[in-house]
Amino acid sequence: MMDNYNDISLLKLGRHKIQDFDAERLNDKKLKEKTDQFESLLVKTLLDVSMKDSNKLFGKDAGDKIYQSMFREEISKVSAGGFGISDTLFKFLKDKN
Numbered sequence: 001m002m003d004n005y006n007d008i009s010l011l012k013l014g015r016h017k018i019q020d021f022d023a024e025r026l027n028d029k030k031l032k033e034k035t036d037q038f039e040s041l042l043v044k045t046l047l048d049v050s051m052k053d054s055n056k057l058f059g060k061d062a063g064d065k066i067y068q069s070m071f072r073e074e075i076s077k078v079s080a081g082g083f084g085i086s087d088t089l090f091k092f093l094k095d096k097n
Helices: 002-050 064-079 085-096
Strands: none
Touching: 002 064, 002 085
């Protein structure tokens, strides 16, 4: 009878550890998404400043600035996580928790 009680306790304890592990993985995933978004914002700002009125890919029509802005935004989203800023920030914030 005592063995069954211990087995049930171990199962409950194991379930809680699995739930804690899943919650930690979910929190890590959310934190990584946020740090990637932050890096994307930094890259977009860098692109906005460095490519200001120098991109000849787009014409000079009424929507020129809108297209350039959309182009830079997509470049920054695709390249997010590739510069190391996101990883460094993720590790720092994870260690703080």
